Amino acid sequence: MSDDHSKHHIVQPSMYAAILGALLVFTVLTYYVAFIDLGVLSNFVAMGIAVTKGSLVVLFFMHIFYSTRLLWVVVVGSFGWLALMLILTLGDYVTRHWDVQKHIFF
Amino acid sequence: MSAHVIDSKPLIEDKVEHKEQENYLTAGYSLKSWLLTLDHKRIALLYLISITAMFFVGGIFAALLRLELMTPQSDLFEPDNYNKLFTMHGIIMVFFFIIPAVPGVLGNFLLPLMLGAKDVAFPRLNLLSWYVYIVGAAFTMFTIVSGGVDTGWTFYTPYSTSSSQTHVVPVVLGLFITGFSSILTGLNFMVTIHRMRAPGLTWFRLPLMVWSIYATSIIQILGTPVIAVTLMMAGLERIFRIGIFDPNLGGDPVLFQHLFWFYSHPAVYIMIVPGMGVINEVVTCFSRRSIFGYRAIAFANVGFVVFSFVVWGHHMIVSGQSVYSALIFSILSYLVGIFSAIKVFNWTATMYKGSISFDTPMLYVFGFQGLFLIGGLTGLFLAALGFDVHVHDTYFVVAHFHYVMVGGLVMAFLAGIHFWWPKMFGRKYPEGISKFAMILIFSGFNLTFFPQFILGYLGMPRRYASYPDEFQVLNIMSTAGGSVLGLGFLLVGVYMVWSLFFGKEAGQNPWKATGLEWEHTTSPPPTENFYETPVVNEDPYNYANRDFLKDFNKEVKASA
Amino acid sequence: MHSSDHSAHHPALAHHFQDLEQQKDTTWLAMWVFLATEIMFFGGLFLAYVIYRSSYPDAFAIASNALNVNMGLGNTFVLIISSFTMAMSVYSAQMAQTGRLIVFLILTLILGCTFLGVKYFEYKDKFDSHLVPGRHFDFAYHHDPITGATLHNEHEGASNKPSSGHEATGHSKKALREIQIFFSLYFAMTGLHAFHMIIGAGLLIWLVISAMKGKFSKEYNSPVELVGLYWHFVDIVWIFLFPLLYLIGRHHHG
Numbered sequence: 019m020s021d022d023h024s025k026h027h028i029v030q031p032s033m034y035a036a037i038l039g040a041l042l043v044f045t046v047l048t049y050y051v052a053f054i055d056l057g058v059l060s061n062f063v064a065m066g067i068a069v070t071k072g073s074l075v076v077l078f079f080m081h082i083f084y085s086t087r088l089l090w091v092v093v094v095g096s097f098g099w100l101a102l103m104l105i106l107t108l109g110d111y112v113t114r115h116w117d118v119q120k121h122i123f124f
Numbered sequence: 125m126s127a128h129v130i131d132s133k134p135l136i137e138d139k140v141e142h143k144e145q146e147n148y149l150t151a152g153y154s155l156k157s158w159l160l161t162l163d164h165k166r167i168a169l170l171y172l173i174s175i176t177a178m179f180f181v182g183g184i185f186a187a188l189l190r191l192e193l194m195t196p197q198s199d200l201f202e203p204d205n206y207n208k209l210f211t212m213h214g215i216i217m218v219f220f221f222i223i224p225a226v227p228g229v230l231g232n233f234l235l236p237l238m239l240g241a242k243d244v245a246f247p248r249l250n251l252l253s254w255y256v257y258i259v260g261a262a263f264t265m266f267t268i269v270s271g272g273v274d275t276g277w278t279f280y281t282p283y284s285t286s287s288s289q290t291h292v293v294p295v296v297l298g299l300f301i302t303g304f305s306s307i308l309t310g311l312n313f314m315v316t317i318h319r320m321r322a323p324g325l326t327w328f329r330l331p332l333m334v335w336s337i338y339a340t341s342i343i344q345i346l347g348t349p350v351i352a353v354t355l356m357m358a359g360l361e362r363i364f365r366i367g368i369f370d371p372n373l374g375g376d377p378v379l380f381q382h383l384f385w386f387y388s389h390p391a392v393y394i395m396i397v398p399g400m401g402v403i404n405e406v407v408t409c410f411s412r413r414s415i416f417g418y419r420a421i422a423f424a425n426v427g428f429v430v431f432s433f434v435v436w437g438h439h440m441i442v443s444g445q446s447v448y449s450a451l452i453f454s455i456l457s458y459l460v461g462i463f464s465a466i467k468v469f470n471w472t473a474t475m476y477k478g479s480i481s482f483d484t485p486m487l488y489v490f491g492f493q494g495l496f497l498i499g500g501l502t503g504l505f506l507a508a509l510g511f512d513v514h515v516h517d518t519y520f521v522v523a524h525f526h527y528v529m530v531g532g533l534v535m536a537f538l539a540g541i542h543f544w545w546p547k548m549f550g551r552k553y554p555e556g557i558s559k560f561a562m563i564l565i566f567s568g569f570n571l572t573f574f575p576q577f578i579l580g581y582l583g584m585p586r587r588y589a590s591y592p593d594e595f596q597v598l599n600i601m602s603t604a605g606g607s608v609l610g611l612g613f614l615l616v617g618v619y620m621v622w623s624l625f626f627g628k629e630a631g632q633n634p635w636k637a638t639g640l641e642w643e644h645t646t647s648p649p650p651t652e653n654f655y656e657t658p659v660v661n662e663d664p665y666n667y668a669n670r671d672f673l674k675d676f677n678k679e680v681k682a683s684a
Numbered sequence: 685m686h687s688s689d690h691s692a693h694h695p696a697l698a699h700h701f702q703d704l705e706q707q708k709d710t711t712w713l714a715m716w717v718f719l720a721t722e723i724m725f726f727g728g729l730f731l732a733y734v735i736y737r738s739s740y741p742d743a744f745a746i747a748s749n750a751l752n753v754n755m756g757l758g759n760t761f762v763l764i765i766s767s768f769t770m771a772m773s774v775y776s777a778q779m780a781q782t783g784r785l786i787v788f789l790i791l792t793l794i795l796g797c798t799f800l801g802v803k804y805f806e807y808k809d810k811f812d813s814h815l816v817p818g819r820h821f822d823f824a825y826h827h828d829p830i831t832g833a834t835l836h837n838e839h840e841g842a843s844n845k846p847s848s849g850h851e852a853t854g855h856s857k858k859a860l861r862e863i864q865i866f867f868s869l870y871f872a873m874t875g876l877h878a879f880h881m882i883i884g885a886g887l888l889i890w891l892v893i894s895a896m897k898g899k900f901s902k903e904y905n906s907p908v909e910l911v912g913l914y915w916h917f918v919d920i921v922w923i924f925l926f927p928l929l930y931l932i933g934r935h936h937h938g
Contacts, residue, residue, distance in 0.1 A: 038768040052931035064927040097722035100727040110449035242700040302821030353728035366817040366868040
């Protein structure tokens with residue numbers, strides 16, 4: 019199995035610079051959006067921006083965009099596992115309904 | 125399945141011309157050559173010595189607590205000290221024996237051999253894994269001699285973080301460190317399997333032992349870090365009183381349990397899946413048949429990887445999680461049983477109409493099948509919410525997990541040790557005594573733990589030093605069984621060591637088994653594993669197409 | 685198999701690998717698998733954070749506002765730029781430009797140390813303000829962003845110390861416990877992150893020394909790439925930590 023990373027093409031500095039620019043822009047965006055009252059949406063926006071930034075780093079700085087399916091599986095799998103842990107555990111807390119007035123999400 | 129007959133492989137040992145055959149054991153006799161070895165086979169033996177020692181220590185704690193339980197009163201030990209006994213027994217057995225046993229010993233020894241590789245992907249990391257294990261074990265030993273821990277091996281908060289007066293921080297630190305041994309081994313094995321297979325060795329030609337080790341490695345990689353960070357948080361809480369798990373300080377003790385069991389349930393699959401891998405190898409060899417349902421078993425391992433991570437809440441049914449959570453975890457726990465069932469059925473089907481021989485490894489397989497079945501089924505009992513409410517924290521649970529861990533894993537481990545002993549040391553163990561020891565272990569085990577099902581069902585709680593008088597008879601039976609079981613284990617240790625010096629020399633392939641480790645290298649193997657890189661062009665367990673089948677019975681008897 | 689062919693034997697090739705390509709692929713996969721373990725490791729803390737933030741949203745907002753958001757923002761810029769310089773050092777290594785490689789590595793190191801320096805000052809500020817969880821935790825908060833009230837709690841029971849008889853103005857004991865949990869998570873998460881950065885700095889120093897010794901070439905530069913992966917990962921963790929810790933409920937702030 020050698021159709022792997024070694025045959026990768028070398029990412030050019032211009033691409034890195036473009037990603038850097040995007041990351042800086044998103045950072046500024048997340049900072050300013052935090053000061054706007056979006057209610058419940060602010061969580062989603064903040065996390066959406068963070069996930070986008072993280073994805074840019076993973077895909078381009080860490081070369082996953084150019085890598086094999088195996089590595090994609092490892093990356094997606096590990097974040098997926100984290101999501102699994104969060105969702106299943108949160109499922110417990112969300113359905114406890116101890117405080118009748120203050121439900122979380124429901 | 126290949127249709128053509130393959131000549132039984134010419135014995136490598138006949139081709140090798142050495143006056144005294146050099147192998148990995150003779151490649152250096154100094155302590156340094158062992159303690160600084162990079163040879164996966166030597167590292168496997170380092171693990172063998174360590175886990176055996178830890179098994180012995182854990183066994184002593186078991187003996188002490190069973191002695192206490194012979195009488196209804198807590199007369200031999202104060203309850204506080206009794207708490208320390210079962211805690212140390214649990215910690216040592218879980219983290220220092222069962223989890224590292226099969227991967228550390230058999231996995232390390234066999235994986236590169238089964239793959240046709242010279243070593244694992246990262247030999248130095250492999251050695252580091254062992255040293256990390258030793259450091260973690262040292263912390264635990266320190267804890268024992270400085271008074272032990274009394275929190276139960278589960279370290280439930282807030283007792284462990286706020287109230288317990290014992291040395292929680294050192295032991296938690298020790299386990300944190302030991303976790304890295306598990307992680308690094310898993311990483312090493314996973315990468316080795318992906319990248320270092322011999323030419324022609326595609327995924328579906330791999331021995332199922334390799335699939336099992338692969339699945340185990342993934343579970344180790346994804347689960348162990350969570351317990352590491354959880355123990356870190358618990359340790360910080362204990363030192364700095366920060367309150368993440370302490371309700372007095374705003375925390376939630378159930379969160380600790382979620383985090384703890386998120387690892388500790390998959391951990392039980394780290395324990396059993398490698399054992400199941402061993403069963404594949406032994407059952408095929410001693411039935412002289414290919415495995416029934418190769419792909420089903422291979423994919424069942426994948427099923428374990430996924431499902432083992434979504435059932436942890438069944439340990440917390442009465443802890444305070446929501447009812448809906450309990451419901452989901454219960455259903456998922458039933459589903460995870462399917463994968464075990466697939467394997468047990470397929471092994472039985474493998475034996476059907478096979479040519480069975482009753483050598484010691486196969487006897488352990490029989491023992492495994494029956495005892496793991498009982499253990500697994502009682503797991504389903506426990507997964508039923510209504511039933512669990514009654515038997516949670518009773519001896520029913522204790523019996524269940526000992527059936528799967530001892531009746532299952534330890535039996536499988538012993539099957540593997542006996543099966544590959546000739547390969548590892550070039551010596552046969554004494555067959556008659558080994559069968560006797562197996563009978564001792566089997567009967568002792570059942571006498572110890574079957575009464576515990578009844579005790580639990582009748583209501584005897586676990587982790588109690590004293591109990592109502594009417595439970596005494598069953599407890600005495602259990603302790604008596606424990607002595608027989610312990611005797612059986614001791615006997616195994618004795619004759620195995622004896623065999624190293626006085627055992628009959630085994631040839632390259634005394635069992636006439638298939639597999640690269642048997643057919644392509646000597647017993648014991650040389651340091652580089654093979655004299656020439658093997659090329660694989662057939663399915664595993666290809667017993668049907670080996671022409672030594674005809675002379676099999678004669679040959680085996682002659683070398684017995 | 686050319687296992688006995690040593691004519692192409694690179695000094696960095698380990699004996700159990702066939703060639704540099706197999707070695708590189710193997711180490712690359714191994715690094716990603718290691719990062720998977722790191723994701724789960726930090727993940728445990730993220731889980732605790734998610735649970736407590738959803739349980740105590742108000743307390744978390746109050747506590748988050750006590751953090752210095754400009755320092756956090758500055759640090760975020762620093763780390764992102766350091767990821768860029770790290771990627772550039774990988775490029776330089778791949779192009780066998782050792783001079784530039786060393787320059788970019790050193791830049792990355794400087795930026796990383798800047799981050800740690802800022803963190804040091806943040807921690808010191810928290811320590812001086814009695815915001816470190818434990819026996820001396822004392823949330824004497826000056827501006828409650830939600831009620832808009834200005835609170836001055838130096839002596840009025842706003843801490844873990846035994847109650848002096850009257851409750852704090854503006855914060856119940858319950859809220860204070862919840863605020864303390866925020867800070868526990870803040871220190872645990874940023875502390876673990878900073879610990880990883882220190883290790884990263886150590887790795888960078890090792891790379892600089894190796895580069896100066898001329899160890900890297902077009903064929904063999906995987907250590908640079910592997911450290912790069914590690915460094916980017918640490919950057920990603922911070923990308924999530926910044927909004928989650930520093931930007932909760934900021935819209936209340938005038």
